[in-house]
Amino acid sequence: MDVDPRREAPARRPHHCHPSPPGPPRAGDLAGRARRRQPAHDAGRVPRWPRDLAPAAGLLGARHGRPVPRSRPRHRTRRRTGRARQRLSPGRPEMPSRYHRLRNDDTLSIGGRSWRVIVGYGHAPEHASLYCAELGLLISGDMLLPRISTNVSVYAATPHDDALGYFLDSIRELCNLPDDTLVLPSHGKPFKGIRSRVEQLVAHHRERCDALLAECSAAKAAGELLATLFPRELDTHQVMFAMGEAIAHLNHLEKRGALRREVGADGLTRFVNIN
Numbered sequence: 001m002d003v004d005p006r007r008e009a010p011a012r013r014p015h016h017c018h019p020s021p022p023g024p025p026r027a028g029d030l031a032g033r034a035r036r037r038q039p040a041h042d043a044g045r046v047p048r049w050p051r052d053l054a055p056a057a058g059l060l061g062a063r064h065g066r067p068v069p070r071s072r073p074r075h076r077t078r079r080r081t082g083r084a085r086q087r088l089s090p091g092r093p094e095m096p097s098r099y100h101r102l103r104n105d106d107t108l109s110i111g112g113r114s115w116r117v118i119v120g121y122g123h124a125p126e127h128a129s130l131y132c133a134e135l136g137l138l139i140s141g142d143m144l145l146p147r148i149s150t151n152v153s154v155y156a157a158t159p160h161d162d163a164l165g166y167f168l169d170s171i172r173e174l175c176n177l178p179d180d181t182l183v184l185p186s187h188g189k190p191f192k193g194i195r196s197r198v199e200q201l202v203a204h205h206r207e208r209c210d211a212l213l214a215e216c217s218a219a220k221a222a223g224e225l226l227a228t229l230f231p232r233e234l235d236t237h238q239v240m241f242a243m244g245e246a247i248a249h250l251n252h253l254e255k256r257g258a259l260r261r262e263v264g265a266d267g268l269t270r271f272v273n274i275n
Contacts, residue, residue: 063159064247065221065268102128118174122167122248123150131177139184143167144174144197146188149204153244154251164205164252171198205249209258212249212271219262219270222246 102108104119108130115130120143130139142150152167154160175195183197184190191197211228222243226234229249230242250271253259259271 063267063269064243065223065270120167120170120173122152122163122165122170127170129174131181136178136181137184138174138177138181138194140174140186142186144171144183144194144201145185146183146191146197148187149201151241151245152205152248153241154247155244159247160251161248162252162255163248165255168202168205171201174198208249209253212246212253213258213273216259216271216273219264219272221268221270222250225250 102117102119104117106117108115108117110130113132113134115132118129118131118138120127120129123142127141127143129141129143131137138144144150150167152163154163175198177194179195180192181194182190182192183194208229212225215225215228223246225246226239226242229246230238234242250259254261254271258273258275260274262270262272264270
């Protein structure tokens with residue numbers, strides 16, 4: 001199951017924008033609902049796609065040499081997303097005002113069986129996968145996918161995060177589960193072989209870091225390096241997420257002491273190889 005860089009999915013919407021399905025919670029629903037829990041400075045204001053996220057991502061992109069323009073006029077976006085909310089969740093808010101937070105190693109009883117909560121980081125501020133030892137089953141969500149690689153991005157609210165480091169540490173922790181565990185991912189078919197898949201993903205991101213290091217003999221901004229990571233044409237929506245992923249790899253290399261961050265007189269952030 002080689003990672004195909006053309007199939008990497010930079011275009012991911014935050015899960016907190018997905019309306020919850022009606023009816024009683026199921027194991028998969030609980031995993032999805034617990035994926036993203038960001039601290040809110042204003043509890044009454046929940047970020048919505050794309051009105052609040054896109055401008056923030058665009059600002060971050062501008063600092064790194066690739067402003068992300070709006071893909072459509074704001075009034076059209078509001079009408080479209082408004083209709084979608086009414087169609088998907090009539091009369092229901094997008095997110096509850098209160099919830100029971102799931103923490104790492106919590107145990108949930110679902111269907112008469114015990115499920116252990118495994119919290120991962122990097123793809124989201126917090127992402128809950130669920131593991132049932134009795135069934136030998138892991139609902140991995142987005143943390144471990146069989147074919148495409150999980151989007152790992154840096155966002156404007158946390159511009160210096162080592163999201164890639166968090167992600168790699170999290171998927172390595174999954175290797176502590178039995179290797180014959182059946183993995184149910186959010187994308188793709190169920191699979192077995194956690195360790196081999198984790199090794200593939202670690203190698204994939206190592207190769208991308210090596211490619212960026214080779215390009216940064218002179219100081220470069222993330223916007224100048226998109227073609228190194230994504231050698232294909234990207235639309236506006238994809239550029240926004242590709243920029244987040246490029247910055248995640250550059251931040252990771254900075255944390256490892258391989259790159260130095262520089263902010264020029266033009267206000268752009270660039271990275272240069274220090275070895």
